[in-house]
Amino acid sequence: MSKRKKRQKIKIIIATIFALIVVVVGALANFIAPHDPNATNAMLMRKAPSAEYLFGTDNMGRCVLSRVLDGARITLASTFLLVAISFLVGIIIGMLCGYYGGIVDTILMRIADLMLAFPQMVVAIAVAGILGGGIFGAMIALGITMWTGFARLARSHTLSIKNEPYITAAKLNGKNGMQIIFGHIFPNIVENVLVNALTQIGTTMIGLAGLSFLGLGVTAPQAEWGSMISEGRAYLQLAPWVVIFPAIAIIITIIIFNYLGDVVMEYRRMD
Amino acid sequence: MNDREIVLSGKELHKSFGPKENRRHILKGVSFELYSGEILGIVGESGSGKSTLLKLICGIEKPDSGELIHRGKEYTGIGPEKTGKFLQMIFQDAYGSFDPRMSMEKSLKEGVGVSEEEMVKVIEEVGLTKDLLSRRPRHLSGGQCQRMSVARALLGQADILMCDEVTSALDVTSQAQVVKMIEDVRNKEDVSILFVSHDLALVSNLCDRVMVIKEGEVVDYGETKTVINNPTSEYTKKLLDSVIDI
Numbered sequence: 034m035s036k037r038k039k040r041q042k043i044k045i046i047i048a049t050i051f052a053l054i055v056v057v058v059g060a061l062a063n064f065i066a067p068h069d070p071n072a073t074n075a076m077l078m079r080k081a082p083s084a085e086y087l088f089g090t091d092n093m094g095r096c097v098l099s100r101v102l103d104g105a106r107i108t109l110a111s112t113f114l115l116v117a118i119s120f121l122v123g124i125i126i127g128m129l130c131g132y133y134g135g136i137v138d139t140i141l142m143r144i145a146d147l148m149l150a151f152p153q154m155v156v157a158i159a160v161a162g163i164l165g166g167g168i169f170g171a172m173i174a175l176g177i178t179m180w181t182g183f184a185r186l187a188r189s190h191t192l193s194i195k196n197e198p199y200i201t202a203a204k205l206n207g208k209n210g211m212q213i214i215f216g217h218i219f220p221n222i223v224e225n226v227l228v229n230a231l232t233q234i235g236t237t238m239i240g241l242a243g244l245s246f247l248g249l250g251v252t253a254p255q256a257e258w259g260s261m262i263s264e265g266r267a268y269l270q271l272a273p274w275v276v277i278f279p280a281i282a283i284i285i286t287i288i289i290f291n292y293l294g295d296v297v298m299e300y301r302r303m304d
Numbered sequence: 305m306n307d308r309e310i311v312l313s314g315k316e317l318h319k320s321f322g323p324k325e326n327r328r329h330i331l332k333g334v335s336f337e338l339y340s341g342e343i344l345g346i347v348g349e350s351g352s353g354k355s356t357l358l359k360l361i362c363g364i365e366k367p368d369s370g371e372l373i374h375r376g377k378e379y380t381g382i383g384p385e386k387t388g389k390f391l392q393m394i395f396q397d398a399y400g401s402f403d404p405r406m407s408m409e410k411s412l413k414e415g416v417g418v419s420e421e422e423m424v425k426v427i428e429e430v431g432l433t434k435d436l437l438s439r440r441p442r443h444l445s446g447g448q449c450q451r452m453s454v455a456r457a458l459l460g461q462a463d464i465l466m467c468d469e470v471t472s473a474l475d476v477t478s479q480a481q482v483v484k485m486i487e488d489v490r491n492k493e494d495v496s497i498l499f500v501s502h503d504l505a506l507v508s509n510l511c512d513r514v515m516v517i518k519e520g521e522v523v524d525y526g527e528t529k530t531v532i533n534n535p536t537s538e539y540t541k542k543l544l545d546s547v548i549d550i
Binding site for chain 1: 362364383384385386387388389391392393395396397400401402403404405411414416453456460
């Protein structure tokens, strides 16, 4: 292994460790949160960070640290679920279109083109507006456009390998279309599409936080980073910590996952 | 030769590609017969239609017109999932003919219900050892990989082997080994072989009969000795001249 590749591997390990820390914090939020994230206390409104309330309190006297931790759970779970569903739907549609081609391919790819013609957030706001508030509405709103990226990528990879001799050999060994798609094409393209999914985590997180910020994501009193920033901006000058800490959480998490996606992609380019 | 059974034949095969206004005729009425136990060489330069002919034979492409017949039964238009029961292919790109993510064992077993013993027997027949079965294609040499593809073809128990430029990507030593192995396979197994190559010298040494294709048309066809000694087309003469020049 070359020195450059070794260095890249170390970068992947470091990024993975940080990503795992974020995931573990999100998963154990209920256990490590120092206070009940939804417990209000009029006596503790907008308290500055202190030893007891490390990130201070918000306008309703709720512990900001506990809410940031609780928000991590919702933000990460909804992001991973959305990316995973979009990935699965996209890769399956992409492989079917790439392998079989024909009219179904034409129709699905034109739909994908249509989705890509508009900025993702504009479509998401419109769809989320129609569906109303709630995290599932926000996920559907973002997912409607997200699968197209995975589908196009999976389709192009499928097109590039579907005429390889090993696919012909599999056909001559009696394998049908579905057996070839899931037995040969999927294992050979999944890594490339998965790396792309990794780079989508940060973008999705921003999307979900953005919709929550606009009131189209999670509903009160559930903590979510975007909605916390939205709530806190009304009294930004009085209690800036209510906005600053969830914003820092978003920035750090996105940097970690984008960095992980980038280093994994770079490592694969070295192969 | 003509007393032997015809295993495979193609009649007036036509194939064209591209849009109507700019259609390219790749095959223009190609007919041939493959007899039981013989090696039929198909020779021609790049773009002459050799590979397209193989694609038609194994069902990857459908002919525009013409017939393909296996042991008296027409199978024109049938896909490779079904033609694989009676024909197998050995590819030019030996590495590319195996799934890079699969072990050799898994690739060889795919689609054919063979026991471990049968597989090891065939592996040894092609001059390989069973320890190579756990490896992936990139961990084999080009020659080993090509032998593996011959083993796979034999495990498929087809009565026709199609060899598509099988030696062109190999070094001289491996080429000789693979050619020797193909001869052995023909002598030991009950198979007929279609041997596609642009190397007339190799074909003249290996094949019983030869068919020369130029721009999708058969320009010479017959017993190898006859074609070599009395070529009827200018193109075959030129090919022979180039062999002598070397």
